[in-house]
Amino acid sequence: MSHAYSPRLPHKTFALSALCLALTTNAQAAPQAIEEMVVTADFRATELTQLAASATVINADAINERSAQHLAEILNTAPNVNFSAGASRGRFFQIRGIGERSQFVEPVNPSVGLLVDGIDLTGLGGAATTLDISQIEILRGPQGTVYGANALAGLINMVSAAPSDEFSGEATATVGNYNSYNTALTLSGPMTDTLGWRLALEQNTSDGYQENAYLNTDDNANIDEQTARGKLRWQPADKITLDVTGLYVNVDNGYDGFSLDNTRSTLSDNPGHDRIETLTGSARLQLELSDSINFVGLVSHAQSDTEYGYDEDWAYPDLCQDFNCVVEGEQQYGYNSTDNYLRDIDNTTVDLRLVSSTQAGELGWVAGVYYRDQNEALIREQTYLEGTFTSHFDAESSAVYGQLDIPLADTLTLVTGLRYEERTASYHDSDSASFEPSDDMLGGKIALEYQASDSTLLYTLVSRGYKAGGFNSNNSIAVENREYQPEFLWNYEAGAKFNALNNTLNTNLALFYQDRDDVQTKQSLVTPLAGDSCPCDFPDYTTNATAGSAYGLEAEINWQANDSLVLFTSLGLLRSEFDEFASYAHAKADEDTGTPYDLSGHDLPHAPRYQFTVGGEYFFTEQLFARVEVEGKDSFYFSSRHEAQSDAYELVNARLGYTTRRWEVALWGRNLTDEDTLVRGFGSFGNDPRKAYATEPYTQYGEPRVYGVSAKVQF
Template structure:
């Protein structure tokens, strides 16, 4: 265990002792009412209990209590949501058992979309920070009407704090074991009566949780991240508002997470890296100058330079030699590196009906819009003893969509949406593989709500989504596996949302069934190399059919002004069907049968507070290509702190029982000491960590 101080941090900590957790100090003002949560990822802002879909909304107070400000914290907060590591951070997410787990040479269109302030972050997940976030919304199930191919399985929607009408800000710092340091600062206010601003900056540093015994270093799996975001809100006139967001990320993380001995001690002579330099700009215009509609237009562009590399043999030269000839190395010494340049542009125009412009005798609100998406990805793969590999992938999509929200009676509401999307892509690489394809896709939703009373809503939902097909790049694959088809998903769902006990108890529960046609399944083949070791062929194939069903439930209860109880439960059953595949009839990968989180928050006095959380997850398959599974696990987290209206300080602990659990797993031969026998290798999750966080609001 390591705990050292950067010279910068003693002065920062001294300042931070005079700090605050604004949301704790101001939350509910010692009354029993729970706050109303408004959802912004839809067409119009709506209270959570009036949205006919299963979703989790995480507010600023909860986000500020997380040990990391990265989206990898989200799976512990939302039922049936998981993430996959295999890098310094979790890059890919799975919702209800659907989602990617990795990316190597082939182009990937993620099943779970990630947006931040109108910027599509789905292909640059390492930049998806929760810095200065106001709210995160996690939508489960296909979002076919508004997001199309970007959100087959669901969407993670991040909204940061907007400019304010008066100057205010926050500074927060964290010191923790494993030489972990974090500093976040945000400030916003008016420039003049028509212009407001918000600026946030964050620095994250940590040695990581691995020891490299060969190099005698403890920071080869380190975190080194800097993020910067600026926002301007311009009230151009009485009817026109402009929101401009700029974002920059500089990530230089290490990647040395796998050990031949399946522990936290590595032997790599060439530790890997997980780097990203990204910038993005988004402009949103809201015009209310017409009596019939509001016109929203948005434009965003992001560019990213990614570099991801790792020591493929996880060892050093002459790690294992011929017993009869020590000069003969029986191992291998390879490094695999991927450099990607990614450029993404989106544009959208949306007309939203204004009050008084409803259709059908004033009973139906409406929205219609057009959407454009363009992404270019250039890849350079450099691998020891292999020629460089280059590929170019370009994809474009154009969509039109519409949605009606009809009041059938005082207690019945019907939402109907439809989206048509034209998709095309072009691919070419240095192995002379070329492919181009276009497709017309359709998705949407039909939701019926029954308003039992002002505090209770029941709903039934049918929604459809899709994910475009693509190409497998490796020429070692047989011809019939060089391409894969478009996937479609049908989701059937019923649910109930309630505010009970005079708004002291909020509950939501959903039952769902999902059917995937031509489900895109990730797999790999292994090839023994003449020089030893194993080469991987990474590919995507379509299975005949897949389905999943389950339950999602969440509750929050303000028992007294001093006691708040909360929890979530996800139950999930999945199955892949393909008579010609080894996984026929088996669960999908990364799909635990249960997930849960239970917690309690206490206010012991006007100033002292504490809390405890227990989160757990069932075992799950690591991959659809082998039968290795994780173990089930339970983690215990707790905190205690002191607060005033202006500052707070909090001592926290994560994984207090030091549970060993896996967040990624492979099965192949990579150890010459056991004659390259196939073995399960896992990347371990975070061990016990103790830290102190302090913040000041001004």
């Protein structure tokens, strides 16, 4: 459901409690209808209320109202969507409890796709800045027909604004606590009668939310991000449109997220970093071949250099000298280590399709081919490694796909889709590990759409998604655990979308059940760095659980109560579990099995049982407005290999502003009650010599209370 934040351009949803409050307000003039959102991530641009799938659209007003500079700062407004950090930003995403949480040595097969203007940035969530983004589309459930292996759990599609017909511009500036500054400039207009252009630039800096007691600094987790985006739209004729997009993102953030004392104050002598330099481009051609057939071609390339490093011991060398690390009469000794990962990633995609121009009640079809070439070179620099570890990974994917929309009656349509994908890969590294996996995968969907009225859509959906298998390169992993198989997901869904009260009340509802086969999940071993006792290394490995399942509900409601008041809510309910899975987490590397831990019935990681957002925006006058919202999330497990959990929380966000046609100034705050939120955690990990490296939970904190003032001028 689209998110309604203001009467100017509604874009969010409202809760039943807020509805009761609104019913007590005095009636005013009949409110304007809510503007319909259009989802572009499907084969055809489709109004959200006509899309037979569970989806959320977050538009530019919603991003602005949150003062969100990054995708992770707005993502929680969508039900059953979560993210994990372990970096300076939310880097990995989960939909309905499915998604990755980290990456170290091995290449990752993502479960949640990330597209930015058609450019595949999956796995590079740190680059998902929101400069000039017109809307964020979140499709829940497998997108096995449209996107294939990168969208087992769903897809996040970020779409930037298009060039304007007349010259226009916008300048924004934000100042906030933690020495935070953001400036942005957007210019757009026609170059000729057939060629339009758009350019957006942004600088975003902050000291961050961590302190380092050893170095006596408060900017060890600083934010330093630059984004530049350019677009050209060429329309030499009514039947031809060519869109060319270029994106440059330079992220040079600090990373010092974990503390031995589980606080926001660290003791590291070598604070880490989280760097991304991404240069991308795409070209999309839409050509009307005839009155009934359109050609759509998309070519994109992304070249990304990333560097992710951290202080592995989270301390300084003389820690035990200063703290006298004696445990039960035995002297403990610290260690000193850093770990650094440099990746050079190239990703090229080609997607060509024919799409019928279909009127209501007519047979519709899509036929297409897809190709993806991915190259990833890694250099790992770790203090305890002898020499430098290097690896190289190449993967090629090719697919054919098609969809038929078959009218069964004036109001009933059967939609069938199918995608066949082949993936071949090769991997080799400096430890003499070598793999050449190859997978054939099949996905698709069958949906029944019933248009009960012009304002009501009912649908049922069965869809199948997949992601490729892979391998574990670490030589300490047992031979039988070195390779793992593809994962498949069956999604069963029923939903209803309807408008009421002259299109001032929008409601989206979806019920789903998901059945997973050969669930890919991470485990880890304990490898002593020297001798038979810790300090230890914890090599990750991925394996297949037998199965997993999840079921739940997603609801979003959006009400333009009157010309001055908008109320909104979103709710996600989720129950998930592993089936018949025994974990061998933290078995010693020199043992064959370790002690199994039965995870059958265990919730999936990063899968809170509920999420919600509730709030409203009120205009006291035509210019003066206030907005308040509360977002909440249940506790969730951090991993599939231990019992550590986050805490449930509720956050209060608010904005008070004054707006005119040309300018706006606003005071804003997120997490106003300064609740502690956790975005990454380890449950059975020992890293503190003061405690004889006893295993205990360690967590990374999310955003504390942040506030500031923003100004915007349009010209």
